[in-house]
Amino acid sequence: MSAIWHPFTQHGLNEPIPLVDRAEGAALFTRDGRRVIDGISSWWVTTHGHNHPRIMAAVRDQADRLDQVIFAGWTHQPAETVAQGLRALMPAELTRVFFSDSGSTAVEVALKMALGFHAHTGTGRSGIVVMEHSYHGDTIGTMSVGERGVFNAAYAPLLFDVGTIPFPAGDGDNTLSALATLCRDTRPAALIVEPLVLGAGGMLFYPPAVLAQMAAICRAHDVLFIADEVMTGWGRTGTLLACEQAGVVPDILCLAKGLTGGSMPMAVTMASEPIYAAHLSTDRAKTFFHSSSFTANPIACAAAAANIAIWQDEPVRDRIAALAARQTAMVERLADLPGATNPRTCGTIAAIDVVTPDGGYLSTLGPRLLAHFRDNNLLLRPLGNTVYVMPPYCLDTEDHARIEAGIAQALHNLA
């Protein structure tokens, strides 16, 4: 009997919890001798594949030199290399790199930077605008800017109020007019959005033109634009950043999951020069007061530096394009099966909905699908009645076909 209390796991359902011994590429190997295909990149983090030789070599090498050092007032080469690499790879306007440990902390840092900017420049603005169905993390601040529901109902007394714009319908006029009204009437500090794809909200996609217009409205009203690319970053939507497809450069950018290729916990919040300049002073009260014990851990930085080098030297974009084309072909075939609806892809992300009378996260369909996929040696984790595939970019055609067959079989069983 394990003492572990697992995340997002209802232990009362007594579902089996497989023990994973090792991983390679798109495959996980369990203690009981199974080879499981990782169809969701171990919760959206693994980009190039598990145990990538270049990343693991960098980790091993760094582990021999420097394990950990305080980052307040000290620095080290792996962090400097990551910062230089991000400056080279990410939009030129994002001149500053702040390290933290997870997507949630990257978002908390972004919110604090936005509030700090307005406090130190004396604009009197403090509110945050968010999009309906968004997910930005599970800490108190990130739950506050995320969709309210069963996930956070018990903690609602601790959450702060935000302005909410609707998810874009059609050409997004509903979203844009709501945003313009909120920006004019409530003078908020910032808008935070997941660009192009609302992940945990159910793999909901909206067009780049809407993203571009949201950014333009923010700019026109002096509202900071925060892009939470924790999931969409590092190629997931077909480009390095989803914002690229809209020609948008955010004021503040959150990156995590794929930053280390998914191998180590680490995040960065990148900021434009005016955000940094607002904190720059001989007045110690304007210091950016945020830190965690392991900020910019050298071993995690070595993994991130290796990931950045892979993006710089290898044809990652070609691999992504090839995978994206196969994903599109897969959902088009699956959509022809009875019980499947709303096929959609955005870059390497493919999703379909299963027709059910009770949609939503607690749909009874979820546990049945989960069990089916587990029995078929597939790591797929439907969001309610939405089945999605978000594999590592190294997934080969054979394993891809196994995923497709597993989903087709699930639809067949349900019909």
Ligand SMILES: *Cc1c(COP(=O)(O)O)cnc(C)c1O
């Ligand atoms: C996963 C996710 C987060 C939270 O990241 P953690 O590393 O799990 O804290 C934040 N925003 C988005 C869009 C995410 O998908």
